[in-house]
Amino acid sequence: MAPPVLKLLDGQPIPQLAFGTGTALYGSDASLPVRRALAEGFVHIDTAQMYKNESSVGDALAACGIPRAQLFVTTKLDKLAPGESVADSLKGSLKKLQLQYVDLWLVHSPIPFEAAGVLEEVWRGMEACKELGLAKSIGVSNFRPKDLERVLAVAKEKPVVNQIEFHPYVQKQLTPLLALMKQHGILVESFGGLIPLTRATSGPVTPLLQSLAKKYGKTETQVLMGWLRAKGGVAVTTTSKEERLREYLGAFDVALTPEEVAEIDQAGAGLHFRHFQKHMEGF
Ligand SMILES: NC(=O)c1ccc[n+]([C@@H]2O[C@H](COP(=O)([O-])OP(=O)(O)OC[C@H]3O[C@@H](n4cnc5c(N)ncnc54)[C@H](O)[C@@H]3O)[C@@H](O)[C@H]2O)c1
Numbered sequence: 001m002a003p004p005v006l007k008l009l010d011g012q013p014i015p016q017l018a019f020g021t022g023t024a025l026y027g028s029d030a031s032l033p034v035r036r037a038l039a040e041g042f043v044h045i046d047t048a049q050m051y052k053n054e055s056s057v058g059d060a061l062a063a064c065g066i067p068r069a070q071l072f073v074t075t076k077l078d079k080l081a082p083g084e085s086v087a088d089s090l091k092g093s094l095k096k097l098q099l100q101y102v103d104l105w106l107v108h109s110p111i112p113f114e115a116a117g118v119l120e121e122v123w124r125g126m127e128a129c130k131e132l133g134l135a136k137s138i139g140v141s142n143f144r145p146k147d148l149e150r151v152l153a154v155a156k157e158k159p160v161v162n163q164i165e166f167h168p169y170v171q172k173q174l175t176p177l178l179a180l181m182k183q184h185g186i187l188v189e190s191f192g193g194l195i196p197l198t199r200a201t202s203g204p205v206t207p208l209l210q211s212l213a214k215k216y217g218k219t220e221t222q223v224l225m226g227w228l229r230a231k232g233g234v235a236v237t238t239t240s241k242e243e244r245l246r247e248y249l250g251a252f253d254v255a256l257t258p259e260e261v262a263e264i265d266q267a268g269a270g271l272h273f274r275h276f277q278k279h280m281e282g283f
């Protein structure tokens with residue numbers, strides 16, 4: 001089943017499930033896992049400059065035979081060389097990706113640009129990339145409320161997503177950020193969404209996932225992906241195994257009731273666990 005498509009703040013479509021290449025599993029050559037994901041039905045591929053695999057992702061995209069308009073490709077800005085513009089940086093990524101444009105261009109983290117006092121200038125550079133047609137949509141990742149507020153204060157184009165670690169064990173802590181994003185129509189794009197099953201195992205959500213998996217005849221992974229989808233955002237996940245890819249794509253018919261979503265919310269609030277991007281703590 002092809003992943004459902006959401007509409008971004010800027011009117012552009014975004015497939016609700018993405019294949020991420022930012023894992024030590026793949027190193028600098030993500031071509032085989034990307035080819036597998038595309039062959040199984042993923043059309044949204046997530047990479048970043050710092051993953052050092054944009055060239056291999058480009059090779060897989062060039063070889064896949066899927067029309068460009070049916071693909072959704074994200075990459076992320078990590079840093080700028082002295083005197084380098086944001087557009088120049090994206091052009092470098094586009095060359096590696098063998099693309100004329102990306103569908104989504106993200107600021108990977110506010111930290112390096114906040115420290116240099118150039119966060120607003122960088123956002124203006126992101127807007128220039130959209131104006132130049134180098135990126136269909138622009139967004140951010142790992143932004144706290146204070147980072148978003150600085151960008152929103154100067155934005156002609158608001159970020160369409162904030163890609164963040166998102167699962168039941170950080171949702172409560174993220175409340176102020178989620179409220180600000182909802183106010184501005186900025187979508188959650190989650191990574192680490194399966195952490196209750198991968199890193200914070202045997203937490204308070206686990207028994208619920210087990211019982212709901214039995215109720216729906218699905219796996220715990222698919223139930224947790226159903227919770228992520230019920231939150232209305234986009235999920236970025238990954239695997240090197242075809243059967244796991246099919247498991248992810250088979251999650252789209254999990255339709256949790258509002259009460260079941262609320263039960264997972266409440267159980268998740270019983271444990272705080274964050275694995276990535278520690279600067280996102282304590283805002
Ligand atoms: N923007 C950022 O700062 C940032 C940070 C981290 C990751 N990412 C992106 O997000 C992508 C996905 O991140 P992730 O790997 O944390 O995602 P995830 O939480 O979806 O975990 C995926 C992993 O879970 C495993 N898994 C699935 N079901 C399982 C189960 N029932 N039991 C045990 N393991 C199971 C898979 O094999 C896979 O390795 C990365 O590849 C990267 O592209 C972005």
Ligand SMILES: OCCc1c[nH]c2ccccc12
Nearest residue numbers: 021022023024048050051052
């Ligand atoms: O996306 C930021 C975290 C991350 C995932 N995979 C990586 C590979 C290199 C550097 C950072 C990352």
